Amino acid sequence: MTDQSAQPAASTAESPKDVAGRPWYVSAILAVCAITLVLGGAWIFARIRSPFPFYGTAYDTPVQAAAFAGTDQDGRAFAFSPATDGRVTALFFGFTHCPNICPLSLAYLDKVRLSLTPAEQARFRVLLVSVDPARDTTERLREYVTFFGKAQGVRIPEPALSRVARDYGASYEKADIKSASEYQINHTTATYLIDAAGRLRVIWDYTQLPQIERVAADVRYVLGSAAQAGTPNRAEPLAQAGAHQTGEQP
Amino acid sequence: MTAPILPASEVAANLNPTLADLLALRPDPLMLIPALIVAALYFWRYVQARRTPEGRQRWPIWKAILFGLGMVLLLLTTQSRAAGLTSGSMALYMGRLMVLAEVVPPLLMLGIPWNVKLDARRGLGRVLGVLLDPWVALGVWAAVIIFWNVPAGFNASVVTNTAAALLPALYLLSSLMVWAVVLRPLPAVQPATIGSRGWFGLLAALPMMTVGMVWLYSPEVLYTPYVNALCLWNLTPLDNQQLSGWIMMLAGLPALALAFIQLFAWLIALADGGVQRE
Secondary structure, X not given: OOOOOXXXXXXXXXXXXXXXXXXXXXXXHHHHHHHHHHHHHHHHHHHHHOOOXXXXXXXXXXXXXXXXXXXXXXXXXXXXXXXXXXXXXXXXXXXXXXXXXXXXHHHHHHHHHHOOOHHHXXXXXXXXXXOOOOOOOHHHHHHHXXXXXXXXXXXXXXXXHHHHHHXXXXXXXXXXXXXXXXXXXXXXXXXXXXXXXXXXXXXXXXXXXXXXXXXXXXXXXHHHHOOOOOOOOOOOOHHHHHHHOOXXXX | OOOOOOOHHHXXXXXXXXXXXXXXXXXXXXXXXXXXXXXXXXXXXXXHHOOOHHXXXXXXXXXXXHXXXXXXXXXXXXXXXXXXXXXXXXXXXXXXXXXXXHHXXXXXXXXXXXXXXXXXXXXXXXXXXXXXXXXXXXXXXHHHHHHHHOHHHHHOOOOOHHHHHHHHHHHHHHHHHHHHHHHOOOOOOOOOOHHHHHHHHHHHHHHHHHHHHHHHHOOOOOOHHHHOOOOHHHOOHHHHHHXXXXXXXXXXXXXXXXXXXXXXXXXXXXXXXXXXXX
């Protein structure tokens, strides 16, 4: 404490409003100005770092999404190689026995897809990576993803699946195990938006997905900004993406 | 809540970091350079002051030790690998911010020598007079706590996670303003009484205590960046949130206790004054 001496009793009735030696209303105006400066400064700083106010949680520094390989819902070999086909990808980890979060996520993401223009839809895809390869056969995956629209299902056997999940910061574990084929899986519920240059741009929690318009705005921005976001390891310009839109990687 | 996002693989690479891992050097020039300049200026003036008996009296060694300790903690908090792992632990994130807000500032304030000569009507004295006005300090502090911690504020995108890099500096600077009002190291530009400082301390503690209580008792994870976090030390996101609530409340207790002490001192002075008048 650097207080040198107690003040006389007469001054002890002072409140925080008038201790600065200036009228309280001047102090209040100064406080409002200071708050405005802090919040305005933060807003400007945020806009400088990311010109678009993402609804999802934006990656502070976009990082390259991890590549992986598996089998798609049609039993064909599938390889996710970010930045090779010019498409923007919404990727999430889930499983077909999931009672609530996964079907809702798929349904909302399909609504997001449908809210885009046909040209935008052609450059946007939804990927579900199964965290339950033991039960999620390709047939089951196909029924599941086609029921909820046009998502693609990917089955990756263990231990490759755990490596992929770890690369994306996702986790999963069996829970409520009743038998070898009867159990639930607790898993993280993020959807990762990967731009056409193969970089992770935004994460949405599933609780955010019902805000279709706001999620779609993030997707539109990433669809539009991918061409501007030059990265040294981008495989090809977005303008050429149309040539690679159909079919999966072999 | 605006946790900076790091590559998941960086966090996932070691989900059980030890204290040595957390304190491993990771320089951040934006904080390191200003901190080193301030420390160098402080100790240069300290050495100068110690040359005279009057200087030694108004700038005792314990003040320099407290200031040095504050700077060491500031550097440990901002220049270590812990700063890069906070996306995997809300508790680590909040613990780091609380060191910056509730431990470093009082140490730095107590390190300021007595009888600093400042003219309240000009230059630096005038600027400090505004910054250390209790209204201004309380407003800035409350804005930082509320806008960065209330989910509605975050979701409104006024302060998105892209501004997260500012947060350590904002916690430090706004808390320095608050602790400066409470401890009153510059009486020449701070005419506050002990009673008003007690009331101020009480008001300033409320936003943080409220946020801490909400975290402690909320049944669900409130912040989307942490809902899906791959958490350190095998904690769940909800565990992390509740632990953060405890950290925030415990970190705020010393300031709250000091506010009560100041209020009691004010009441005693008030009572003594009454007796004297009788």
